[in-house]
Structure formats: C-alpha cells, structure tokens
Amino acid sequence: MKIRKLSVCLFSLVYLCTLTSQTIAQRKSIAETAIGAGNFNTLVAAAKAADLVGVLSGGQELTVFAPTDEAFAKLPAGTVESLLLPENKSKLAAVLTYHVVPGRVLAADAYGLDSATALNGQKLELDLRDDSPKINNATLTTTDILCTNGVIHVIDEVLLPADKSIPVTATEAGIFNTLLAAVNAADLGGVLSGEGPFTVFAPTDDAFAKLPEGTVDSLLEPGNKQKLVDILKYHVVSGRVYDDQAVKAGSAQTLLGRGVKIGFSAKGISVNDATVVSKNIETSNGVVHAIDAVLIPENNNGNSNSSITPAHAVGMLTTAIHQGVPAFNSGDHHGCCNVYESTMKNLMDMGIDGADAQTTSIISNALSHANRTANDTDRAWALRSGIDSLKVHLTSMAMHR
Secondary structure, three states, rough: HHHHHEEEEEEHHHHHHHHHHHHHHHOOHHHHHHHOOOOOHHHHHHHHHOOHHHHHHHOEEEEEEEHHHHHHHEEEEEEEEHHOHHHHHHHHHHHHHEEEEEEOHHHHOOOOOOEEEOOOOEEEEOOOOOOOEOOOOOOEEEEEEOOOOEEEEEEEEOOOOOOOOHHHHHHHOOOHHHHHHHHOOOOOHHHOOOOOOEEEEEEEEEHOOEEEEEEEEHOOHHHHHHHHHHHOOOEEEEEEHHHHHHHHHEEEEEEEOOOOEEEEOEEEEEEEEEEEEEEEEEEEOOEEEEEEOOOOOOOOOOOOOOOOHHHHHHHHHHHHHHHHHHHHHOOHHHHHHHHHHHHHHHHHHHHHHHOOHHHHHHHHHHHHHHOOOOOHHOOOOOHHHHHHHHHHHHHHHHHHH
C-alpha cells in the first residue's frame, strides 16, 4: 500500500513538473505576447518605430503598462501619426519608456505602493486601493499577463510623460521670472535645457523679492557673472531627486560642489533655511522643487573659480552612489545609470582643482566604456567601477593638498 502511494506521488510530481515546464515553454516575451494578443497593434507599431522591440524581447525583466488600441484612439487626432514620424523618434521612445518599470512587478506586489519609477526616469503615480485601480489617470483593466521576461498589465489610457525642459517648464509656470533672468545672465540656459537629468531647487519671484534691495540688480551685472553662476549652481543637483528621496538622504551635493541640508518638519520640507512650496514638478530632463528663499552659499564673494576641489568632487560621487544604489537594487538600472553618468559628466564639465591626466582618464574611460555597453545593468556596473576608482584617486589628492 505504501509503495502504491509512493508511486502515485512520484507520478503526480513528474506530471506536475512536465506540466509546469510546458507552461513555461508556452510563454512568450513581452513583445511576442503583445504582437499575438491582437489588441496592442498601435503599441507594437510604436515600439518598432522607436526601436524598442529588442528591449521588450531581451533578458532584462520588465513590467509594462500596456495601452490598448482603444486607449491610443482616445488621443487627440493626429497624435499617434505625429509620434510615429522619424523626426519624433526620441519623443516616442520617451512616451513608451514611461509605460515600463524595471523588474517583474505583479499586481499583488504593487498593492500599497503610491508611486513607481518608470524606465525614462519619471514617476508614475499609483492608486491601487480603490475599486478602480489607477496608474496616473489610466485604469488597470487586466493584470498579471506573465511573459518570459516580465509581466504586462493592461491600461485604458496612454500615459504621457513631461516633455518640456526645465527652462520651458519654469517659463510656463509664471512664478520663476527672476530665476530665468538670472539663468540667462549666467549663460546657464543651455545647461538646464540639456539631457541632464537635474534637480533644481527653484526660488520663486517672491523668494528673490525677499533679498535686500538692489541685490538682484547687482547680481545681474556682467561684472558679477561668476558670483551669479556660483549661486545658481548651488540650487542644482545632478540626477532626478524626488521629495521622498531628498528627505531620506538628508542632504544633497550641488553642482557648486557644496552640500545643502534637507529636512522635514511640521512646516514641510526644508532646503537649508528655505521651505519647499511646490514639489516634484516634472520636466523632460529633471525635476523642480519650488522654494521660498534664495540659497546663498557661504563665503561666496564672487572670486571663486568654476572648478571644484577634490574633496567636493568626492562628495558629489558619494551622493551619486547613495542615489544610484537604491535605484539599482529596486530594479531601476536605467535610473541608476542616469545618476552615475550625469555626475561624471558634470565633474568633467566643471573641472576639478589640480586634476591630472589620471583624473581625466578615469572619467573618460568610464563614460566611454558605458557608451559601448548595450544594457543598463552592465552600464551601471561600468560607471560604478569608474566612480569607485575616481573616489580613491581624488581622496588621495585631497589628503595631499
């Protein structure tokens, strides 16, 4: 009797393993599943036009919030046709990657979360506890379509990311006119319109009005350009840093090479002595937090040069690691790459006091290696290796100054 029971158990186990193997074998990649479903034709056409089919078929596990053909049909007339034009390829890629989250995230795993970071670096707002679960303004209609390289959740609206740069977004807000005038006078408009990403603690017009009379006019004079540049750099951080990340970090290293303290109290989020009055303003190349006071770096007398000390550079690299590691560990390898790469590029652009050939070589080799690496996981490791080497080298330089 025991032998018979054992035989039955063994037979059941073999059958179960065979069935499981067949089920796994029958699964297809995200791209193949979307193509075969029949109701994602526009999404598939868009992925092909943006050269993202390979990403959706690759080995990296992804979670895709997939708009149906009916969802795309809700967009204003001509929108899809415009996005599919070759000259709008980068814009289309930004839209599509806004629908993708790194890692395999099942519906049950996402329950209770209020946000997620998309592959393009921007945040998705999650509201999953109501009867009609939402991703931004889109409703989840089907969940947990399992694929070999991730999972698909179906949504009934197309998610549109922020597509305007920091300066354009600030201009349209209408409350940053003095800041924009200062940015133009300092010739930093091109930097803040660049790829980034950057985080800007942006003083409002009311914040600038609090400065002593004549201060703004003085800063805008050509002779005080360097002082103005330094003050503005003190308001900018490499990477896309949202409010929760900033508060958790407790500080941030600015492009000036000096840190700002970030806290939270009953009054809200503070940056040094300023209070954040509007947070997480999304842009295509970063995020803006409006503040109610201008941040003035200590000992700023207008005579500092634009380069930074090795110690300040080490601080920037440390901040990048503190921002990049949580992103990497959560599966956001693309976001981690953005933080690491932008920090290295900013160090190269700003210059480091006493930098030697080895300093330049470490930075350029890391960036070059990353550019030759196809997937974000290996890119992140290549950049992190360069950051670690640069930290050791710059720490040695700082100790011998």
